[in-house]
Amino acid sequence: MDDMKKIPEEFDGKNEERGFKRSVAKQVLLGLFTNFSSIAPSMSLGFSAVSLPFLTDSTNPYALNKDEASWFASIASLATPFGCIFSGPIADRFGRRTAMFTINVLCFIGWLIIASAYYYPDHLYSLLLLGRLLTGLSTGLSSIPATIYMAEISSSKLRGVFCTWNSIAFAVGVLIIYFLGFVLKGNWGVISIITAAFPCVGMVLVSFLVPESPAWLIRKDRFGEAKVNMCKIFGTKDYIPEVAQEIEILVKNRGTKTGTTQKSVAEQVAKKVKHLIKPNCLKPFSLIASFFFFQQFAGTFVIVFYAIDIVKEAGVEMDAYLTIVIIGLVRLFTAMSVSYISKIFGRRPLSMFSGCGMTICMFALGGYILAIDQGQVSQSTQDSLVFLPVALLLLYFFTSTAGFLPMPFAMSAEVFPAKIRGTASGLVSGMGYFFNFITVKIYPNMIEGIGRHGVFFFYGAMSLAGTIFVVALLPETRGKTLQEIEEYFGKKTSKRNSLLKEPIRV
Numbered sequence: 413m414d415d416m417k418k419i420p421e422e423f424d425g426k427n428e429e430r431g432f433k434r435s436v437a438k439q440v441l442l443g444l445f446t447n448f449s450s451i452a453p454s455m456s457l458g459f460s461a462v463s464l465p466f467l468t469d470s471t472n473p474y475a476l477n478k479d480e481a482s483w484f485a486s487i488a489s490l491a492t493p494f495g496c497i498f499s500g501p502i503a504d505r506f507g508r509r510t511a512m513f514t515i516n517v518l519c520f521i522g523w524l525i526i527a528s529a530y531y532y533p534d535h536l537y538s539l540l541l542l543g544r545l546l547t548g549l550s551t552g553l554s555s556i557p558a559t560i561y562m563a564e565i566s567s568s569k570l571r572g573v574f575c576t577w578n579s580i581a582f583a584v585g586v587l588i589i590y591f592l593g594f595v596l597k598g599n600w601g602v603i604s605i606i607t608a609a610f611p612c613v614g615m616v617l618v619s620f621l622v623p624e625s626p627a628w629l630i631r632k633d634r635f636g637e638a639k640v641n642m643c644k645i646f647g648t649k650d651y652i653p654e655v656a657q658e659i660e661i662l663v664k665n666r667g668t669k670t671g672t673t674q675k676s677v678a679e680q681v682a683k684k685v686k687h688l689i690k691p692n693c694l695k696p697f698s699l700i701a702s703f704f705f706f707q708q709f710a711g712t713f714v715i716v717f718y719a720i721d722i723v724k725e726a727g728v729e730m731d732a733y734l735t736i737v738i739i740g741l742v743r744l745f746t747a748m749s750v751s752y753i754s755k756i757f758g759r760r761p762l763s764m765f766s767g768c769g770m771t772i773c774m775f776a777l778g779g780y781i782l783a784i785d786q787g788q789v790s791q792s793t794q795d796s797l798v799f800l801p802v803a804l805l806l807l808y809f810f811t812s813t814a815g816f817l818p819m820p821f822a823m824s825a826e827v828f829p830a831k832i833r834g835t836a837s838g839l840v841s842g843m844g845y846f847f848n849f850i851t852v853k854i855y856p857n858m859i860e861g862i863g864r865h866g867v868f869f870f871y872g873a874m875s876l877a878g879t880i881f882v883v884a885l886l887p888e889t890r891g892k893t894l895q896e897i898e899e900y901f902g903k904k905t906s907k908r909n910s911l912l913k914e915p916i917r918v
Contacts, residue, residue, distance in 0.1 A: 434654070435647025439566050442645070443574045445617040446558040447581040449512045452519045452610035453554040454585030456547035459526075459607075460485040461719035461736060462593025463600040467540075474533045482856050485717050487541055488548030489849035493842035495552020500838025501684075503557045508564075508625045511557035512618045515550050516611035522546030523608035530601025543604075550611075554578075555841045559825040560834060564627040565645050572755050572890050575825050576747070579818030583747040586716055587740030594733040627830065630662040638662070665830055665895065684835055692901045693836055696827035699885060703820040704844030706878025710770055711871035712812045713848045714855050715805075725781075725864040728802045735802060742806050746813035758890035759819050760882060766815025767879030773808035774872030777801060782865035816878060820844060826889050829898050 464485065467476045476484060503511040526543030529536050555578070562574035592603045623645065629638035642655050688694065707713075715722050719736040728735055754762055780800060783789045789797075821841065828836040858867050889897055 434567055434645065436570070438645060438647045439562075439570060439574065442565065442622060443562055443577050445621050446508075446512060446561050447577045448617055449515050449611070449614040450554040450558055450578055450581035451585040451588070452523065452607055452614065453515060453547060453551040454582035455589040455607050455610070456488050456522075456544070456551050457582070457713065457716050458586040458589040458593075458719065458736075458740075459547075459600075459603075460488075460717050461721075462589060462603070462733070464718075465720055466598040466600065474536045476537065478856065480537055482853055484537075484540055484544060486849055486853040488544045488551065489713075489717075489845055489852050491545045491548035492552035492555075492845035492848065495549040496555055496838045496840075496842030496845055497552075498838070499553045499556040499841075500833075500835035502553070502834075503560060503838075504628075504834035507628055508557050508561040509618055509622055511553065512561075512622070513615060515553045515557070516614040516618065518546050518553065519550035520608055520611040520615075522548075522550060523604050523611070527601050527604035527608065530599075530604065552838075552842060552845055555821060555845075556825070556834065556837045559821060560837060561622075561625050563825040564625045570755070571826070572758075572822075573752060575822040576750050576754055576818045578821055579750070579813070580744070580747040583740070583744040583813065587737070587744050590719070590733075590736045590740040594737050597733070626659065627662050630659070630666050631830075635659075635663075684832065688832060688836060688839075690829075692829055692898060693832055695901045697836060697840055699887070700820055700824050700827065700840045701843050702881060703816075703823070703878075703886065704840065705847055706767075706874060706881055707816045707820055708844060708847035708851050709871075710767075710812070710816060710875040710878055711774070711851070711867075712770075712817050714851045714871075715809075717852045718855055723802075723805070725859065725867075728805070730802060735805075738802075739806060739809050742809050743813045746810050747818065750814055750818055753814075754822075754890070758888050759823060760886055760888045763815040763819050763882040763886060764879060766811050766813075766817075766819075767875055767882055769811025769814070770808055770816060770875035771872050771879060773804045773811065774868045774875055777804045777808075778865045778868030778872060780804075781868065785863070785865060816875075823889060827887075827897055827901065 464481055466472065467484065468478075468481050469475055499511060502514060522543045522545070524543075525539055525546065529539035529543060532539065558581070559575055559578045562577065563571055566574045589603070589607070592606060593600075596603055623641040624637065626638040626642040626645070629635075629641065639651055639655070639659060642658055643649065643651060646652070646655050646658075648655065688697070719739065720732045723732045723735045723739075750762065780789075780797075784794065821844075824837045824840050825833070855867070858870070862870070887900070
């Protein structure tokens with residue numbers, strides 16, 4: 413590394429303002445290519461919404477019963493945490509590109525199995541469960557690699573934007589599956605075949621257009637490849653000083669390796685656990701896990717899985733399939749806006765706005781439905797307020813997508829130390845999806861037990877509790893380098909280094 417110039421001890425990427433600037437266009441393209449691999453897995457989230465009405469139709473000779481239907485909807489969420497858990501180690505051991513390629517392969521197989529269930533109805537339930545397990549596994553795998561990759565290759569100024577793009581990809585996937593459901597209605601077999609084409613495109617993009625993360629290559633002692641790839645990311649053919657500075661920072665943050673002996677699996681696991689229980693990992697882990705808890709129990713994902721049923725439970729009189737397409741458009745528009753707005757306002761303000769909006773919408777919707785059920789709203793008043801339920805649902809999706817939905821995923825790629833980032837991010841995202849499995853599985857029982865108004869009141873109460881959590885404990889990471897964030901969690905919080913109270917530097 414003698415050919416690299418020395419840099420200031422506290423380099424934070426501001427050299428971009430003084431000399432050569434890394435290619436923004438290249439970063440944008442890489443963001444599109446890497447996050448494309450999350451579209452097909454995210455379609456699994458909305459597939460139950462468009463297929464359940466036909467799979468449970470009493471006129472269908474192969475109709476699923478109530479218990480089978482709940483397992484069909486929730487089993488993908490049961491598999492997703494395992495995908496999250498494996499995602500980190502795969503990304504850390506074999507590379508970010510290998511992890512993304514694995515996502516596409518599993519997803520492709522899963523969607524083909526689901527499609528085969530449509531054409532072989534004698535084995536409908538078993539094939540559906542197997543296909544949903546694989547697509548759910550791919551959903552978990554897709555929750556981490558693209559976000560970590562963009563966090564590692566993007567400039568500090570744009571990192572906050574790119575770390576929310578995975579949520580945009582998920583919103584695109586859900587919108588596409590809702591739209592296909594609206595157009596094709598009951599033909600969920602054709603929907604599955606169309607969806608299986610997406611991971612094929614993802615495999616091509618990852619294989620030929622995405623260079624491996626230089627940060628990962630440096631940790632594997634592959635310095636030559638790291639230099640070449642960093643030049644590609646900067647959009648230059650020459651090994652310019654700015655590229656050399658980035659490489660030297662990665663080398664410095666990598667630390668010094670002791671010994672070259674290959675460790676056993678048990679030793680590697682023990683090493684991972686040792687890193688996980690350190691304060692600079694355990695502190696952010698508990699915070700992000702708590703954020704995921706409130707995200708899921710506030711209903712942000714349940715409504716995606718049971719969109720058609722919830723639209724009907726909310727008293728919406730519009731065509732249910734058209735309504736969920738509109739909801740999908742609102743989610744996508746909001747997710748795209750958040751990728752830019754988060755750069756201006758940061759994580760905390762958007763999360764607080766999101767939690768407040770979700771609380772108001774759920775309490776209002778629950779109160780309106782309770783009033784109707786108790787006969788306190790006349791038919792003429794209901795006719796005049798016919799658009800109120802759908803307006804509240806749309807506002808709920810807008811506010812939830814502005815903060816509670818994307819922020820835990822985005823922050824999980826930022827707050828953990830580099831040595832354990834992939835594994836820790838995968839574990840905490842896995843916890844989030846396990847919470848998702850619980851909420852999706854118990855939704856039918858909640859409707860029976862506390863009524864539709866009670867369910868919305870419950871989601872409102874959890875939204876309120878989540879908002880209090882954000883205000884009291886969630887740190888701000890906007891404008892901070894990954895090294896500053898790691899230092900914040902590794903030391904006792906002080907006035908000079910507080911992500912919670914310190915004014916944020918742009």
